[in-house]
Amino acid sequence: MPINTDSDNWENGQRPDPLEVHIRKFLADNSEQAFFLDEIVDHVLENEANSLFLLEEIGGEVGEKTRDLVKTRVAAKLEELNWRQCITWRIVEQDDGGRRTYFSYSDDETISPLSAVHDEFPANFNSIERNLEHLSDDIEDLEYRMYEVEREQH
Incomplete structure (x- = not known):
């Protein structure tokens, strides 16, 4: 059922966060895989950086500082999405003995x-x-x- 755009329901509605939408879509489209933070950041920078972070306005260059800022935003968004149970994560042992956190899509209902x-x-x-x-x-x-x-x- 449609709602009026001058209604309280519309006015009180939550605006979608473009970064959240992109991360959720990326993980949902690849739901059979899990990715670590740098892979998700790389995907964001390769596919959505200009629209999400207005990098065209600063020449489109992605230096170390810009990458670190994007990485911080993505990490914070992943934490929020995990908290809301939109994604899931696991700490996985690596072949070299190290550990890495991987994130994947979750279709669990937020509880x-x-x-x-x-x-x-x-x-x-x-x-x-x-x-x-x-x-x-x-x-x-x-x-x-x-x-x-x-x-x-x-």
């Missing part, structure tokens, strides 16, 4: 109560903020009317 709070509270606060703005407008209108009444009485 974390904290993620529900994270998703729902901002919309509730937006609604409260809009109500306060309307009340503020009403108060200003009443103050003006009181001023006009006082002015007429003098």
Whole structure:
């Protein structure tokens, strides 16, 4: 069922995070594989860097500092997606004896109560903020009317 774009449902809706959408799509499209952070960062930089991080505006160059910034954003987003159970991760032993964290797609339903709070509270606060703005407008209108009444009485 369609909703009106001037409705509270639309106004309180969450805007999609382009980085989250891209990471989830990449992992879902490759759901039979798991990737470590640098592989996901490489994919983001190769396919979505200009649109996600506006690299065209700085000449399109991806230096070490830019890569580190993108890597930090991707790592934070992966942590959030794991917290919300949109992805899963495992620490895997490597042939050289080292360990590496791999991430993969998860189609599990989000059950974390904290993620529900994270998703729902901002919309509730937006609604409260809009109500306060309307009340503020009403108060200003009443103050003006009181001023006009006082002015007429003098």
